[in-house]
Amino acid sequence: MTDRLRPSRRTLIQGAAAAGLAAALPLRARAQAPALKIGVILPRSGYLAPAGQSCQRGVDIAPQVLSDLGHRVEVVSVDFESNVDLARTQAEKLIADGAQVLVGAFDSGGTSAIAQVCEQKAVPLVINVAAAPQITEQGFKYVFRNFPTSVMLVRNGLALMKEMFKATNVTPKSGIFIHANDTFGQANRQAIDRLFPTLDMPFKLTDAIAYDPRAQDLSVEVAKCKASGADFVIVTTRAGDAIRLIREMVKQRYEPKGIVSPGSPGMYDQEFYDGLGGYSDYTITNLPWPNFNAPITKRLGDAFAKRFPQNRFGVDAFNVGFTFEAMLVAADASKRAGSRDPRAIAEALRSTDIADHVMTGGTISFDAKGQNNNIGSATVQNLKKTPTVVLPREAATAKPVFPMPGWRGRQA
Amino acid sequence: MKARALLGVLFALLLIAPAAIGAYPLAVLILILHYAYLGIAWNVMMGFAGILSLGHALYVGLGAYVAAALYASFGLPALLGAVPAAVVATLAGLGIGALGFRFRVNGVYFALLTIAFAEFTRILFDHMGWTGGSSGFFLPVEHGHTNLIALRGPPILFYYVALGMTAAAFVASHALMRTRLGYAWLAIREDADSAAASGVDVFRARMAAVAVSSALTSLGGVFYAFYYNNMYPEQIFSMARSIEIILAPIIGGLGTLFGPVLGSFVLTLLGEGTTSLLEHFGLAAPGAKQVIYGLALLVIVMVRPAGLWPWLARRLGVGRDG
Numbered sequence: 211m212t213d214r215l216r217p218s219r220r221t222l223i224q225g226a227a228a229a230g231l232a233a234a235l236p237l238r239a240r241a242q243a244p245a246l247k248i249g250v251i252l253p254r255s256g257y258l259a260p261a262g263q264s265c266q267r268g269v270d271i272a273p274q275v276l277s278d279l280g281h282r283v284e285v286v287s288v289d290f291e292s293n294v295d296l297a298r299t300q301a302e303k304l305i306a307d308g309a310q311v312l313v314g315a316f317d318s319g320g321t322s323a324i325a326q327v328c329e330q331k332a333v334p335l336v337i338n339v340a341a342a343p344q345i346t347e348q349g350f351k352y353v354f355r356n357f358p359t360s361v362m363l364v365r366n367g368l369a370l371m372k373e374m375f376k377a378t379n380v381t382p383k384s385g386i387f388i389h390a391n392d393t394f395g396q397a398n399r400q401a402i403d404r405l406f407p408t409l410d411m412p413f414k415l416t417d418a419i420a421y422d423p424r425a426q427d428l429s430v431e432v433a434k435c436k437a438s439g440a441d442f443v444i445v446t447t448r449a450g451d452a453i454r455l456i457r458e459m460v461k462q463r464y465e466p467k468g469i470v471s472p473g474s475p476g477m478y479d480q481e482f483y484d485g486l487g488g489y490s491d492y493t494i495t496n497l498p499w500p501n502f503n504a505p506i507t508k509r510l511g512d513a514f515a516k517r518f519p520q521n522r523f524g525v526d527a528f529n530v531g532f533t534f535e536a537m538l539v540a541a542d543a544s545k546r547a548g549s550r551d552p553r554a555i556a557e558a559l560r561s562t563d564i565a566d567h568v569m570t571g572g573t574i575s576f577d578a579k580g581q582n583n584n585i586g587s588a589t590v591q592n593l594k595k596t597p598t599v600v601l602p603r604e605a606a607t608a609k610p611v612f613p614m615p616g617w618r619g620r621q622a
Numbered sequence: 623m624k625a626r627a628l629l630g631v632l633f634a635l636l637l638i639a640p641a642a643i644g645a646y647p648l649a650v651l652i653l654i655l656h657y658a659y660l661g662i663a664w665n666v667m668m669g670f671a672g673i674l675s676l677g678h679a680l681y682v683g684l685g686a687y688v689a690a691a692l693y694a695s696f697g698l699p700a701l702l703g704a705v706p707a708a709v710v711a712t713l714a715g716l717g718i719g720a721l722g723f724r725f726r727v728n729g730v731y732f733a734l735l736t737i738a739f740a741e742f743t744r745i746l747f748d749h750m751g752w753t754g755g756s757s758g759f760f761l762p763v764e765h766g767h768t769n770l771i772a773l774r775g776p777p778i779l780f781y782y783v784a785l786g787m788t789a790a791a792f793v794a795s796h797a798l799m800r801t802r803l804g805y806a807w808l809a810i811r812e813d814a815d816s817a818a819a820s821g822v823d824v825f826r827a828r829m830a831a832v833a834v835s836s837a838l839t840s841l842g843g844v845f846y847a848f849y850y851n852n853m854y855p856e857q858i859f860s861m862a863r864s865i866e867i868i869l870a871p872i873i874g875g876l877g878t879l880f881g882p883v884l885g886s887f888v889l890t891l892l893g894e895g896t897t898s899l900l901e902h903f904g905l906a907a908p909g910a911k912q913v914i915y916g917l918a919l920l921v922i923v924m925v926r927p928a929g930l931w932p933w934l935a936r937r938l939g940v941g942r943d944g
Contacts, residue, residue: 254908263908289897289908294850294857295653299894302649302777318758322852329763330776331645344760348851351765360757393856396748396756 245282246544246555248537249309251300251324252316256292260449261316261475264526265338268533269313271513275534278509281541294319301327310550311336311540313533318342318393325353334543334556338536339529341397346581352552354559354580356535358473358498358587360394364401366587367472367496368409373601374468374494374589375412378612382413382442382467386435388455389446390423390474398446398474416440423451432458435466443469445477452476453485460489460617467613473497478590478597480525487622491592492614499588499597500531501570501605510534510568524596531568538567539574570605625940629880636785640778648777654890655784656845661870661882662791663838668868669877670795670804671831672811674729677736679863680743681711681836685843686853687753690761693772693848700773704844708837714739715836719829728814737861744859758854761847773848780849787845788883791838796879798834807831811877839867873922875929884931892918 250269253262269287276283286309290297297320304312305327312328312335315321321340325348328335334352337345343359358366375381387402389395399418406415416438421431432455435443443466447455456469470493471477477493500507514523514530523530539562544550547558564574572584589601593608600610636655640648660682667673688710689703718739722732748756768775773783798804806827809817818824847853857863874885896914900906926933 255912259908289906289911291911296893298850299646299649299653302646306644306646319852319854319857322758322760323850326763326851327649329765342757344754344758344852348760349763349765391745391748393748393756393758393854400755400757 244550245284246541246550247284247286247308247310248540249301249304249307249312250285250287250533250537251290251297251304251312251314251320252287252533253292253320254287254289258292258317260479260481261339261529262289262292264529265316265533267514267518267521267526268338268530269537271510271517271530272534272537275510275513276538276541279506279538281538281545283537283541285537290315290320292317292320294323297321298323298327300324305331305333309333310552311544311555313338313536313540315340316529318345321345325350328352331552332556333552334540334559336536336540336559338533341394346579350580352556354539354562354576354582356539356574356582356585357532358585359581360397360473361401361405362583362585363473363497363587364398365405365409366498367470368402368405368411370496370587370589370601371470371472372409372412374470374610374612377601377603378610380467380612382440384416384438384440385413385442385444386416386438386440387418387444387446388431388435389418389420390448390451391420392423392448394448394474395420395423395446398472402444402472413442415444421451423448425451426454428454428458429462431455432462432464435459436462436464441467445469445471446474447471447476448474449476449479449481450485452479452482456486456489456493463617465616468492468494469614470494470496473587475528477592478525478528480522483525483592483595487595488620489617489622490595491620492611494589494591494600494610494612495597496587496589497528498532498569498571498585499590499599499605500527500568501588502599502607503605504566504568506566507531507568522596524598527597535568535574539564570599570602624938625935628938628940633789640781645777648781650890650894652777652781652784652849654886655781655788656842656849657866657870657890658883658886659784659788659791659845660839660842660867661874661886662788662795662879663835663842664867665871665877665882666795666798666838667831667835669871669881670799670811671807671828672814673828673831674733675736675835676733676861676864676868677738677740678835678839678867679859679861680714680736680740681839682843682846682863682867683740683743683747683853683855683858684711684714685840686847686858687747687759687843688840689844690759690847690853691753694759694761699769699771700844700848701771704841707844708840711840711843712833712837714743715832716829719832723825723828737864740859740861740864744855747855747859756855758852761851763851773845780845784845787841792879792883794838799879803827803830869919871929873919873929875931878929878931878935880935881929881931884934885929888922888930889919 252265288300290300301324316339318340329350337355339357341360346355419431477495483490511523543555543558547554570588571586588599590597591600598608599605600608664678667675685707688707692698692703722735753759764774806822870885871882875881896911
C-alpha cells in the first residue's frame with residue numbers, strides 16, 4: 211500500500227468527526243423523508259369543467275410552493291367528470307393507490323360521495339370548495355372543510371353590502387333578487403329568504419326572480435327587474451348566464467346603482483370579461499378572496515404567473531386559493547403529526563391553527579364538526595376588467611365605485 | 623342449458639369476486655351491478671313492451687327520497703322502506719301511464735311526457751323544505767356496524783345487495799317473459815293494433831309493464847340513497863341519469879335478458895379502462911376520455927345496431943335471450 215492511499219491521522223480525525231456529526235443529525239436530514247401523497251379529485255370535465263380546471267391550476271403549482279414552505283408532497287390528480295357516481299369510485303381508486311389525504315371536490319354532490327369513502331377508509335378529506343351545510347353536519351370524523359357554507363357565504367355577502375353603502379354614503383331604496391334556478395341558486399334563495407329579514411338591511415327586497423341558467427333569452431326576467439323600479443340588483447349566476455344577464459340589462463338600458471352577487475361564480479370568470487369587455491366593470495361579487503397583501507399569496511401568485519402565463523391569477527384566485535389552502539392544511543397536519551398515517555393526520559387536522567394563509571379571514575382551524583368558521587369575505591369589484599378587492603379596507607387594493615356608472619360610454 | 627351453465631359460472635365468479643379484488647374494483651363492480659339492475663328494470667318497459675321512457679330517473683329519485691325520508695324521520699329500515707318507496711313510484715308510473723295510454727300519447731310523445739314528469743318532480747323536490755330542497759337530503763353517517771335490513775354497512779354489504787338485486791331482477795324478468803303477460807308485451811311491442819285485434823288488452827298490459835318497471839327502478843333508488851347517503855334533486859332526477867339508465871340495455875341489446883347486464887359491464891369497464899389507459903400514457907387531458915368513450919359507443923352502435931348480446935349469444939352458441 212502506498213503512502214498516498216494510506217489514511218493520515220488528520221484524515222482519520224476528520225472522518226470520525228464527520229461520522230459523529232452525521233450520527234447526530236436527525237434521520238430526516240440524512241435520508242429525505244418520503245413525501246405526503248395527496249389525492250386530488252376535481253371535475254375537470256363535464257359541466258363543472260371550467261371551475262375544476264381552474265382549481266387544478268392551484269394543484270399544479272402547489273407542490274413547488276409547499277416545498278418552498280418546507281412541505282414535501284406528491285400529488286395524484288383524478289377527474290370525476292362532474293359525475294357523482296364516478297366521484298365515489300375515483301376516491302376508492304386514489305385510496306387504493308396509496309393516497310394518505312384526499313382533497314376536493316368543488317361540487318357538494320361529488321364531495322358528499324367522496325366523504326362516504328373517506329369515512330369508511332379512515333382517510334381524511336380536506337374540502338377545497340363545497341358549500342352545502344349538511345356536509346359537516348352528517349357526523350363525519352374524517353371530513354374537514356376550509357370553505358364557508360352557503361349560509362355563511364350569503365350572511366357575509368349581505369353584511370358586506372351594508373359596509374359598502376356605509377363606505378360610499380350611498381344606500382339604495384329597493385332591491386330585487388334574480389337567481390339561477392339550479393341547486394346553488396335555490397340554496398342562495400333560501401338563505402336570502404331566511405337571512406335578509408334578520409340582518410336589518412337598509413333597503414327593501416321587492417321580489418325574487420328565478421331563471422334557467424341555460425336559457426338563451428333573459429329579456430323577460432330583466433324587463434321584470436326594470437319594471438319593479440328596484441335600484442339595486444342582487445344576482446346569483448353560474449357562468450354564461452351572467453354574461454347574458456348583463457347584456458340584456460345594457461340592451462334594455464336598465465341601470466341600477468349596483469349589481470352585486472352574494473358569493474356566486476360568473477362575474478369574476480375570464481369568460482365574463484371576454485364576453486362583456488367594458489360592461490363587465492363595476493359589477494361586484496362578495497365572496498372569500500385571497501388577501502393579496504399576504505406574503506404567501508404573493509408567493510402563490512408568482513408561481514402561478516410562471517407556470518400559467520396565459521392565465522390571470524387575479525381571475526383564478528378564488529379556486530386556486532382555496533385548492534392550494536386545502537393542500538397546505540393537509541401538508542401542515544402531516545408535518546405536525548410527524549407521520550403520513552391517515553389516522554394520525556386526521557388527528558392533527560383537528561388541532562390545525564394556520565395564521566399565515568392565502569384567503570381573507572382569521573386563522574384556519576376546525577370546529578368539532580370539521581368546519582372552519584373563520585373564513586371572511588371580501589367585496590370584489592370588477593375594475594378595468596380585473597377583479598379587485600375594494601372592501602374590507604385592510605385587504606383592499608382600490609376604493610369601491612358605487613353607484614356604478616351607467617352603460618353609456620362603455621365598450622364591449 | 624349452455625346459457626344456464628354460463629350464467630352459473632358468471633354468478634359464481636361474482637359471488638367470490640370480493641375475496642380476490644381490492645376496494646376500487648369492488649366499487650366499480652357495485653356501479654356495474656347497479657346500472658345493470660336499472661337497465662333490466664327499464665328494459666321491461668322498452669325492451670319487452672315497446673314503451674319508450676326517457677324519464678326513469680323519476681322512479682330512482684322517488685324510491686331514494688321515500689325510503690331515505692322514512693329512515694331519517696321514523697327510523698324505518700331500508701328494506702321495509704322499500705315497500706312504500708315502490709308503492710309511491712308505481713303510483714307515479716301508473717299516473718303517467720294512464721295519462722299517456724288513455725289519451726293515446728304514444729312513442730316519442732310518451733317519452734316527452736316521461737321527461738316532463740321527471741323534470742317537474744325535480745323542481746318540486748327543489749322546493750320541498752322537509753326533504754332539504756335544492757340543498758339536498760342527507761342520511762346520518764353511522765360508524766362501524768353492519769345491518770342488512772337497514773342497509774348500513776361497508777361496501778361489501780352493498781356489493782352483495784346489488785348482486786342479489788340484479789340476479790333477482792334477471793330471474794324475475796326471465797319468469798315474466800314466459801307468462802301470458804310477457805307474451806302480451808311482446809305482441810304489443812311488435813304491433814299494438816294486431817295485438818289488440820288478437821284479444822290482448824293493450825291498455826292493461828302496458829300499465830302492468832309501467833308498474834313493474836317503475837317499482838323495480840324505485841328499488842334501485844333505495845339502493846342509491848343508502849349507498850351514497852345523500853341526494854340532490856338536480857342529480858337524482860336529472861335527464862343525464864335517465865340517459866345513463868338506458869345506455870346499458872341499448873348497447874347490450876334491447877329486449878334481451880342479458881343485454882342490460884352485458885351493456886353495463888361493457889360501458890363501465892370501457893369508461894374506467896379508458897381513464898386508466900389515458901393516465902398510463904400521460905394523456906389524461908380533460909375531455910379526452912369522453913371523446914374516446916363517445917367514439918367507442920358510436921362504433922358499437924354502428925357495428926352492432928341490435929346490441930352486443932345477440933351477436934355474442936350467437937358466437938357462444940346460446941339462445942339470444944341468454
